[in-house]
Amino acid sequence: MEVDKGKGEAEETRKVAEADRDTVTLKSSDGKLFEVSKEAAARLSTVLAGMIAGGSIDDNGTDLKQIGSEALENVVDYCNKHANSIPSAALISSSISFNTAPFKEPEEWERKFVDRLSHDALFDLVEAANFLGMERLLDVTCHKISEMMKGKSPDQIREVFNIKNDYTKEELEEIRQELAWAFYDD
Amino acid sequence: MARRSSGKGSAGRILLQHRALAAAARRVDRISSLPDDLLHLVLRRLDTRSALGTGVLSRRWAHLPRELDALDLRLADMLPPRYHRWVHLYNDACSKxxxxxxxxxQIVHSIRRYERRAMRAFASSTVTSFLxxxxxxxxxxxLEFVVTGNTGCVNAFVAEAMDAWGVEDLEVVAKSTFTRRDGIHLFPSHGLCEQPRVSCxxxxxxGGCTLPSLHEYSRLSVLILKGIPxxxxxxxxxxxxxxxxxxxxLHLISCGCCTSRGVSLTVVVDSPSSQIRELVVDKCEFFRKLVLKALPCLESVASIQSRVSFESTSSFPCLIQRNLTMGFAVGLLGVDWRLELELDDMFFDCTPGIRSLVIRFTGPERWIAPSTSPSEFLPNLRRLLVADVPSSWDVTWPRxxxxMAPNLEILHIHIDVVHGVPADEDIPWSSARDRELRPLPRLKEFVVAGFEGTARQIYLVKLVVRACTAALRLVAMFRNGHVRYRGHWDWEMVTPREHYSWSDEQKSSVxxxxxxxxxASSATAPVVQVVLG
Structure with missing residues (x-):
């Protein structure tokens, strides 16, 4: 009896300890496990927040079948870095929407974080962020993609992203007409 | 048949091979397989011209520009580099x-010709692309453009955008042609659109437009007018x-109101049903003044180089933030440096609810004379900034x-060391200065930027510190430092990373x-931090 009781208590303590754990374990499509700060995961990802609140987090690794290990490693890295970074100053409480930046610019470390990614890793990360409902990370990655397009001609953009021009000559002429505003050149 | 550039040698071919290899390494077009909503996240970060231009990339992209929910169309995008070179040449030559x-x-003529040509392109491509x-x-x-004969299309476009597209957020900025100031865009007499009552x-x-009739826009909550004639x-x-x-x-910026003979007029604001919460009057030098009689919801008001007064019998119970930036620099500079602003002219008795107050001195009205009947006008004031005080002026006057503000919690004073009047003459303040201040039992933070350790500055700091009690946490004086404004009513004191090198003697003396x-610190009151930087 006493032994059992002791065991029960130990079980209880273990459960409490798990509920109190400040990390969650995530499993990539290829079976690799990653630990991430629970607080950061819940704050940055609406999907993970829902899973944590709904108790559907698996201690042996929550399966994220859509995300490869490289992308998941970047997601986890981003969350952990975010948990350690100092939150930036509160936004200006102005009621005027004009002339204020519509997007919050990425912070220096976020810029560096996406700059080091390869072309494919960047897109894997965009897709992972989209799947996990990570608005801030989507902002940061989409900002990076837009930077890759800025100041480039359509031909240059096609080259950077490997986009195949499948318009016929007539179609292209038509769409250029529609987009006359973009193609006026003195 | 492709033409080959004869100048392209082996280096060019190697580069091409290299590029082909790189492309082969990632043959997949990753971006085109992203869902539309993500591509829109990308396009929203591009300028309108580039975002529209992505429509020609491939069929996948054709519909995306049509779905853009924000368009920013500027004449500047149509002006060729040659235009900018002429402008640069002109400005450079004029300054020399x-x-x-x-x-x-002749140069002005060419520059204006470029503007007219670009404006024709602006008009015609606006029609083909949007109308x-x-x-x-x-x-x-x-929309941002230059006022020429071609601006009729702007009115048609604005009407279409409002009636058919349901635009919620509209900005129309008209500018004068090069070196002119008189260009004003005229809206049609019937107003901005055909169906104002159902407008979103x-x-x-x-900016730079005539004032159209606006009372039928029942959802309009933010109005910013700039350069209204x-x-x-x-x-x-x-x-x-x-x-x-x-x-x-409501913001009124550089707006005017004069008779045909150039006599500026008074605008009286008396609207007991108005819901205006925020009012900014900025550089409206051509208003004689703006008199506030009734605006019952007003919470924040900023008067910047403009005369705004409160009718003495009125009350503004919701008003909690105020910015008072004085200075009519043009032409008045040096005429009367000792221009006094009576304390009574600040109308604090009409606005007892103010919690946050910014007072800036950027012109000759640098002086506040005591009121004839001092009383507790600002019982709710918590945060006070007095900024741009010239270094030669007696800094003790904020007393x-x-x-008037016994409940003050944060006091920031910024002395303008850079733009201050040369200190060949110290200008004293006439008020009695030997009297102690009334206690400031809630003052937590007292920061002086631009502190040079003059006798008067030390006197002020001592005066304030002596009036403080156990609430005080920080007293800081920085030689270098400035104010960073966050909007009109919020600010922070920016202190330099590297402190000024005071001599040991100065430091210990101060x-x-x-x-x-x-x-004195005690068990309940932690140690007060005193910083000299």
């Missing part, structure tokens, strides 16, 4: 004074307050305000004098 009059006229193009779902539209317009910003009658401005009752934010007034 090396240009003959005839040549100068004749697919119906759009644009929420935010910004929430926010409107007009002087010929606009006072009644037109007054009508904004009394007829646009749903407005919550007038301190006497700190000793100040520390003796600091309230």
């Amino acid at each position: 004074g090396t240009l003959r009059h005839a040549v100068r006229l 004749e193009g697919p119906r759009r779902n644009v929420k935010k539209l910004r 317009l929430r926010s409107l910003k007009l 002087k010929s606009t009658p006072a009644a037109a401005y007054e009508g904004i307050f009394t007829l646009c009752l749903q407005l919550q934010t 007038l305000l301190l006497e 700190l000793e004098q100040i520390k003796c007034g600091v309230p």
Whole structure:
């Protein structure tokens, strides 16, 4: 009896300890496990927040079948870095929407974080962020993609992203007409 | 048949091979397989011209530009590099004074010709891309152009955007042609669009335009007017307050109101049903003044180089933030440096609810004379910033305000060391200075930027510190440092990373004098931090 009781208590303590754990374990499509700060995961990802609140987090690794290990490693890295970074100053409480930046610019470390990614890793990360409902990370990655397009001609953009021009000559002429505003050149 | 450039040698071929290999390494077009909503996240971060231009990339992209929910169309995007080179040349030559009059006229003529040509392109491509193009779902539209004979299309476009597209956020900025100041865009007499009553317009910003009739836009809550011509009658401005009752934010910037003889007029604001919460009057030098009689919801008001007064019998119970930036620098500079602003002219008795107050001195009105009947005008004031105080002026005068604000928690004073009047003459303040301040039992933080350790500055710091009690946490004086404004009513003191190198002697002398007034620490009151940087 006493032994059992002791065991029960130990079980209880273990459960409490798990509920109190400040990390969650995530499993990539290829079976690799990653630990991430629970607080950061819940704050940055609406999907993970829902899973944590709904108790559907698996201690042996929550399966994220859509995300490869490289992308998941970047997601986890981003969350952990975010948990350690100092939150930036509160936004200006102005009621005027004009002339204020519509997007919050990425912070220096976020810029560096996406700059080091390869072309494919960047897109894997965009897709992972989209799947996990990570608005801030989507902002940061989409900002990076837009930077890759800025100041480039359509031909240059096609080259950077490997986009195949499948318009016929007539179609292209038509769409250029529609987009006359973009193609006026003195 | 492709033409080959004869100059392309082996280096060019190697580069091509290299590029082909790199492309082969990642043959997949990753971006085109992203869902539309993510591509829109990318396009929203591009300027409108580039975002529209992505429509030609491939069929996958064709519909995306039609779905853009914000368009920012500027004439500047149509002006060729040659235009900018001419402008640069002109400005450069004018500053050096090396240009003959005839040549100068010729350059101005060319520059204006570029503007007219670009404006024709602006008009014609606006028509083909937007008026004749697919119906759009644009929420935010910004137009910036130069007033020439071609601006008729702007009115048609604005009407289409409001009637058919349901634009919520509209900005129309008209500028004068090069070196001119008189270009004003005229809206049609019937107004901005055909069906104002069903319009979705929430926010409107007009620059360099005539003031259209706005009272029928029942959702309009933000209105920003800039450079509205002087010929606009006072009644037109007054009508904004009394007829646009749903407005919550109104900014008047560089707007004018004069008679045909150039006599500036008074605008009286008397609208007991108005919902305006935020009012900014900025550089409206051509208003004689703006008199506030009734604006019952007003919470924040900023008067910047403009005369705004409160009718003495009125009350503004919701008003909690105020920015008072004085200075009519042009032409008045050096005429009367000792221009006094009576404390009574600040109308604090009409606004007892103020919690946050910014007072800036950027012109001759640098002086506040004591009121004839001092009383507790600012019982709710928590945060006070007195900024741009010239270094030669007696910095002790804010005591007038301190006497009126017994509940102050944060006091920031910024002395303008850079732009201050040369200190060949120290200008004293006439008020009695030997009297102690009334206690400031809630003052937590007292920061002086631009502190040079002059006798008067030390006197002020000692005076304030002696009036403090156990609430005090920080007393800081920085030689270098400035104010960073966050909007009109919020600010932070920016202190340099590297402190000024005071000599040991100065440092110990200043700190000793100040520390003796600091309230003693005890079990309940932690140590007060005293910083000299």
